[in-house]
Amino acid sequence: MCRIWMYLFSTVGVLFTPGMYHVVAIEVFTSKEATAVNGTSVHLKCTFKSTKPVSEKSASVAWSFRSTGQIKEENFFFYQEIAYPPQEGRFKDHVTWSGNMLKNDASITLQDVQFSFNGTYSCQVRNAPDVHGFAGEIHLQVVQSVKLSEMGILAAAVGGAILLVLLILSIFLTVRYCRRKHEDTGMELERSEWKQPGVL
Template identity: 55%
Template sequence: MFYRMYRIWSLLLLGAFVVPGLRHVSGIDIYTPTEVEAVNGTNVKLTCTFSSSAPVSLRSITVAWNFRPMNSGSDESVFWYQEVPYPPNQGRFKGHAVWSGDIMRRDASITLHEVRPTFNGTYICQVRNSPDVHGSNGEIVLRVVNKVSLSEIGILAAAVGGACGVILIVLGIFVAVRFYRRKHMGNDIELQPHQWKDPTVW
């Protein structure tokens, strides 16, 4: 009986030391926009920032950007960073992908130059900071369009701006009309004949 109690208490004590240790294990957190829209032939920045529980240095960080086409084909390498940038030397992104990040600022962004419709798909940002190598990846869906579509915020801003413009025009017309009327009334008073009165006549 005493031996059983001893084993139970030993396991509880061991759990008390192990569990807190497991709670402190943390991975890299990656932050990216969910979706980005770009006009065909323009440049677009794919923003990817991260935070890590381990110290960040140029040597400890590796960044991998991969591309998954819309038709769910196999992933394709877009960019690699390890101490220095390694742009692609073949494939659809050759001459199109450039480094735009700053590792010491926790920024692993890249820019795509002269995007094409074949660039439509999902871009995956993977950051590892040895020994902190656990964590999910960031994913951005890029849509290449012929022209920029107005968002709901853009439409609302245009409506508010248009309404303010109309109010200013109406206010300007009102002020101009009042000024014209006052000026016209002043001219009429000046043109009215003054009656002469003999000061000797009471």
């Protein structure tokens, strides 16, 4: 926590330093939407562009969450030199750092996602003196999982039904073909006997 407060105070100091006539804005890039199956992991990608050299000490990232239909944001992850994952709340033991600040990557991974994770995630990056800029936002939708066994049973049932229909259709066509062939052969024999003169 001390490191976080030191960073906040240093940021304020940069903003009000005499001779600082303009502030450079940092650019943050994220995908607009992401989908994850309940119980799986999802990678929330966040990259950034800064006009200043990036180092582990100068750069930091903060992730926040806003639940669907809510206005209040919840700060749950911070990174500067090391990761500060949440120690309580819905995201405890669910967030891992998967970025690399030296490669302009501020991504995280949510593990074992729950339906309560539905909402908007904001990625805010700082790289002093690049301390201003818009946060990147990702809307995450968590969907119902389908067990592999259920998928296997469904696939087997559909596949079995199709094979059964094809088998019945093949038998029907084969029988019909054989009957027609037999009838055509019988008619040809009758015609040949009728045309040939009888032997006394």
